[in-house]
Amino acid sequence: xxxxxxxxxxxxxxxxxxxxxxxxxxxxxxxxxxxxxxxxxxxxxxxxxxxxxxxxxxxxxxxxxxxxxxxxxxxxxxxxxxxxxxxxxxxxxxxxxxxxxxxxxxxxxxxxxxxxxxxxxxxxxxxxxxxxxxxxxxxxxxxxxxxxxxxxxxxxxxxxxxxxxxxxxxxxxxxxxxxxxxxxxxxxxxxxxxxxxxxxxxxxxxxxxxxxxxxxxxxxxxxxxxxxxxxxxxxxxxxxxxxxxxxxxxxxxxxxxxxxxxxxxxxxxxxxxxxxxxxxxxxxxxxxxxxxxxxxxxxxxxxxxxxxxxxxxxxxxxxxxxxxxxxxxxxxxxxxxxxx
Numbered sequence: 300x301x302x303x304x305x306x307x308x309x310x311x312x313x314x315x316x317x318x319x320x321x322x323x324x325x326x327x328x329x330x331x332x333x334x335x336x337x338x339x340x341x342x343x344x345x346x347x348x349x350x351x352x353x354x355x356x357x358x359x360x361x362x363x364x365x366x367x368x369x370x371x372x373x374x375x376x377x378x379x380x381x382x383x384x385x386x387x388x389x390x391x392x393x394x395x396x397x398x399x400x401x402x403x404x405x406x407x408x409x410x411x412x413x414x415x416x417x418x419x420x421x422x423x424x425x426x427x428x429x430x431x432x433x434x435x436x437x438x439x440x441x442x443x444x445x446x447x448x449x450x451x452x453x454x455x456x457x458x459x460x461x462x463x464x465x466x467x468x469x470x471x472x473x474x475x476x477x478x479x480x481x482x483x484x485x486x487x488x489x490x491x492x493x494x495x496x497x498x499x500x501x502x503x504x505x506x507x508x509x510x511x512x513x514x515x516x517x518x519x520x521x522x523x524x525x526x527x528x529x530x531x532x533x534x535x536x537x538x539x540x541x542x543x544x545x546x547x548x549x550x551x552x553x554x555x556x557x558x559x560x561x562x563x564x565x566x567x568x569x570x571x572x573x574x575x576x577x578x579x580x581x582x583x584x585x586x587x588x589x590x591x592x593x594x595x596x597x598x599x600x601x602x603x604x605x606x607x608x609x610x611x612x613x614x615x616x617x618x619x620x621x622x623x624x625x626x627x628x629x630x631x632x633x634x635x636x637x638x639x
Contacts, residue, residue: 302321302322302327303319303320303321303327303328303344303347304320304321304322304347304348305319305320305347305348305349305350305397305400305401306318306319306320306328306347306348306349306350306397307319307349307350307351307393307394307395307396307397307398307400308349308350308351308360308393308396309351309352309389309390309392309393309396310351310352310354310355310356310357310360311389312334313333313334314331314332314333314334314389315331315332315333315334315337316330316331316332316389316390316392316393317329317330317331317332317340317393318390318393318394318396318397319397320397324401326394329390329393331389337360338363338367341364341367341369342367344369346368346369346370347369347370348369348370348371348372348400349364349369349370349371349372350371350372350373350374350396350397350399350400351371351372351373351374351396352373352374352375352376352379352392352396353373353374353375353376353408354376357373358373358410358411358416361373361410362410362412362413365410371410372400372407373407373408373409373410374396374399374400374405374406374407374408375406375408378399378405378406379392379395379396379399380395381399382394382395382396382398382399383395409533409534409537410533411533412533415529415530415533416530418526418529418530419530419531421497421500421501421526421530422523422526422527422530422531422573423573424497425494425497425498425501425523426573428490428493428494428497429494431490432454432487432490432491432494435483435486435487435490436454436457436487438483439457439460439464439480439483439484439487440460442476442479442480442483443460443463443464443472443480446471446472446473446476447471448460448463448471448472457487460484461484461487464477464480464481464483464484465481465484498523501522501523501526502522502523504526505522505523505525505526506522508529510525510529510627511525511526511529512525513626513630513631513632513633514528514529514623514626514627516626516632516633517619517622517623517626517633518585518619518633519578519581519582519584519585519615519619520578520581520619520623521581523577524574524577524578524581527573527574527577528574528623528627531571531573531574532544532574532627535624535627535628536628538624540624541620541621541622541624541625542621544620544621544623544624545617545620545621545624546567546569547569547570548569548570548571548574548575548578548620549566549567549568549569549570549572549575550566550575550578550613550616550617550620551566551567551617552564552565552566552567553565553566553567566613575616578616578619578620579612579613579616581616581619582611582612582613582615582616582619583612585599585615586599586603586608586611586612586615589603590603598636599611599615602614602615
């Protein structure tokens with residue numbers, strides 16, 4: 300066991316696979332561990348490097364193993380997959396993790412703190428509740444349309460349909476359908492209350508957090524987006540520049556070049572979809588404001604004059620991501636550029 304210098308650990312629900320090599324790269328350890336024995340096993344080992352895929356539970360185990368004195372390297376699963384030789388087994392996955400970890404060009408994922416994971420969980424719960432509310436609203440709209448009752452688009456217009464469902468004197472809706480649709484209106488109200496409680500808590504924390512306040516100074520970035528940037532970007536200094544950060548978010552064109560010919564397509568949509576959607580929504584709000592008051596936004600107004608609205612929204616989201624990276628890495632607040 301003293302010869303082991305590097306271990307690839309394949310995570311699972313109950314059975315973990317360990318693959319260890321020495322300083323020369325020779326295999327000296329292959330072993331299965333039950334979940335209850337993982338901590339005791341690594342506690343007995345001297346400090347070494349442990350590689351894992353950045354999957355469910357990886358950050359928890361990363362924090363635990365780092366507390367035991369080991370060095371943890373997390374890698375995206377897509378980067379580990381090419382090193383799996385043949386077949387799909389836990390032993391082959393652990394070996395691939397160990398081999399991928401030795402590559403000089405491998406990109407690693409920083410281990411998240413418990414606070415960052417808690418903030419990310421809050422964002423994901425909010426996203427789930429919003430999706431459930433959207434599905435419930437669409438169901439209510441569809442059922443009401445069957446009886447010839449329709450309303451304009453927008454979440455704020457659902458109150459018109461709710462009023463019809465709750466009005467027992469409205470004969471357009473049969474009693475059986477009204478009893479069923481009342482359940483949907485109650486569910487929509489409950490989801491609204493839950494989403495409001497989550498957003499209120501997020502806004503309150505962002506007001507007392509210094510980094511969140513600095514990020515919120517960027518036009519188009521509010522309290523929720525600032526909280527998402529803090530929770531979903533654990534180490535902004537890991538990116539070489541703002542362009543690398545925007546590319547990580549999937550806001551740069553997908554490259555498909557060959558034979559010396561450069562071909563750029565649509566945006567790659569890589570990275571975290573939640574954070575990317577927040578930035579695009581913020582950029583969309585800025586563009587709508589620029590349409591109403593073109594004199595208030597010089598650069599955005601010129602961009603809208605030569606590009607379609609959605610293309611301009613993605614370009615502005617790219618710019619917002621670069622500004623956010625600069626504030627996260629260099630400090631300071633956003634300052635409106637002045638004309639030369």
